[in-house]
Amino acid sequence: MSTPAYALAREAYASFGIDTEQVLATLAATPISLHCWQGDDVGGFERAGATLEGGGIQATGNYPGKARTLAELRQDLDTALSLIPGKHRLNLHAIYGDFGGKKVERNAIGPEHFQSWIDWAKSRGLGLDFNPTCFSHPLANDGFTLSHRDAAVRQFWIEHAIACRRIGAAMGQALGTPTVTNVWIPDGHKDLPADRKGPRERLAASLDAVFKEPIDERIHRDAVECKLFGIGSESYVVGSHEFYLGYAVTRKKTLCLDMGHFHPTESVADKVSSVLQYVPYLLLHVSRGVRWDSDHVVLLDDPTRALFEELVRGGFLPRTAIGLDYFDASINRVAAWVLGTRNALKCLLLALLEPSARLRELEAAGDHTGRLVLLEELKTLPFAAVWDEHCRRQNAPGDRAWLPTVQRYEREHLAQRK
Numbered sequence: 001m002s003t004p005a006y007a008l009a010r011e012a013y014a015s016f017g018i019d020t021e022q023v024l025a026t027l028a029a030t031p032i033s034l035h036c037w038q039g040d041d042v043g044g045f046e047r048a049g050a051t052l053e054g055g056g057i058q059a060t061g062n063y064p065g066k067a068r069t070l071a072e073l074r075q076d077l078d079t080a081l082s083l084i085p086g087k088h089r090l091n092l093h094a095i096y097g098d099f100g101g102k103k104v105e106r107n108a109i110g111p112e113h114f115q116s117w118i119d120w121a122k123s124r125g126l127g128l129d130f131n132p133t134c135f136s137h138p139l140a141n142d143g144f145t146l147s148h149r150d151a152a153v154r155q156f157w158i159e160h161a162i163a164c165r166r167i168g169a170a171m172g173q174a175l176g177t178p179t180v181t182n183v184w185i186p187d188g189h190k191d192l193p194a195d196r197k198g199p200r201e202r203l204a205a206s207l208d209a210v211f212k213e214p215i216d217e218r219i220h221r222d223a224v225e226c227k228l229f230g231i232g233s234e235s236y237v238v239g240s241h242e243f244y245l246g247y248a249v250t251r252k253k254t255l256c257l258d259m260g261h262f263h264p265t266e267s268v269a270d271k272v273s274s275v276l277q278y279v280p281y282l283l284l285h286v287s288r289g290v291r292w293d294s295d296h297v298v299l300l301d302d303p304t305r306a307l308f309e310e311l312v313r314g315g316f317l318p319r320t321a322i323g324l325d326y327f328d329a330s331i332n333r334v335a336a337w338v339l340g341t342r343n344a345l346k347c348l349l350l351a352l353l354e355p356s357a358r359l360r361e362l363e364a365a366g367d368h369t370g371r372l373v374l375l376e377e378l379k380t381l382p383f384a385a386v387w388d389e390h391c392r393r394q395n396a397p398g399d400r401a402w403l404p405t406v407q408r409y410e411r412e413h414l415a416q417r418k
């Protein structure tokens with residue numbers, strides 16, 4: 001039974017022409033892809049106890065209880081998913097395969113190493129997304145992979161990425177929902193390069209080799225992720241925004257925009273309607289950079305709200321895959337997943353509750369005063385009652401009710417991992 005608070009909220013939004021029932025249906029039908037790497041600080045399971053090395057990304061913090069095995073990671077994910085309303089997806093990196101304790105080179109991985117993930121996802125009704133892992137590897141240690149000057153090193157990473165596309169396709173085929181396989185590479189220079197052109201020519205050629213085999217878009221999509229700079233690639237990143245925008249436009253690929261991958265004063269929200277003029281499909285890495293690409297937990301904050309507003313206002317949800325990308329090792333990792341995902345969903349809900357037709361009317365009439373006043377006054381509408389109703393209908397705990405479950409899980413399980 002809906003609460004009286006929801007009934008009042010429903011009326012309040014109806015007076016702005018918003019049907020909260022329709023909004024809740026859209027919210028329930030929009031999956032968020034949870035990033036597996038929040039559970040173990042991007043370590044993976046190629047070797048026991050592996051940690052993130054190199055690659056220009058860094059997890060900081062040493063909060064106890066990170067997942068050390070596939071079983072632990074799955075148990076943590078099950079706990080997190082039980083506290084998030086709706087049906088979602090899981091985004092895996094290649095280093096999270098089920099390698100059975102054996103060393104499998106990255107260019108030799110196949111769908112068989114992800115069969116247990118496919119079975120796990122199927123039994124929970126989740127879709128899967130995927131990523132080649134072009135870091136934390138001896139052949140990535142000098143900071144270059146697909147754009148490496150050595151053809152043999154490039155070839156190794158091309159083979160890895162091809163293997164990953166096949167794995168992604170097998171996942172999409174098995175689960176009946178297209179897998180997005182996203183290519184991000186760390187390639188770049190710490191200090192001023194003499195040759196900016198060569199690595200970009202080589203990256204374009206490598207990517208063309210990776211994507212040569214056509215795969216049905218109904219089971220699989222290729223995405224490429226741009227970046228402004230990273231740790232150790234401060235002066236030059238081969239796969240810059242311009243590089244990948246051009247690549248995605250000319251090759252009709254999905255472009256991945258990570259919220260931490262631009263100058264801190266740039267608005268990623270503002271890019272959505274530009275890039276979707278030209279690229280067929282968008283992948284978002286919803287994240288939060290604090291002063292740099294620090295990958296803090298997603299908040300219900302203005303940049304994230306603006307991003308989701310753009311998706312809704314432009315009617316872009318059907319052309320966008322929403323993924324999370326942050327890794328905070330300084331707090332309870334399960335709580336980090338739950339909080340960030342719930343916040344992303346709240347930002348989406350707020351965007352869906354916006355009377356965008358009315359705002360557009362005001363704008364078309366030149367009433368910019370009315371537009372600003374309405375935008376501000378929308379902030380105090382009873383959004384929380386709609387969110388609570390969503391949690392209730394999806395059998396997930398409401399705010400203030402989920403953290404005790406995580407705390408108990410921490411005491412009973414995470415704290416035992418020494």
Ligand code: RNT
Nearest residue numbers: 037057131184225258325
């Ligand atoms: C790195 C990129 C990339 C990674 C993941 C682990 O800057 O954001 O998406 O975070 O692939």
Ligand code: ZN
Nearest residue numbers: 225258285325
């Ligand atoms: Zn990212």
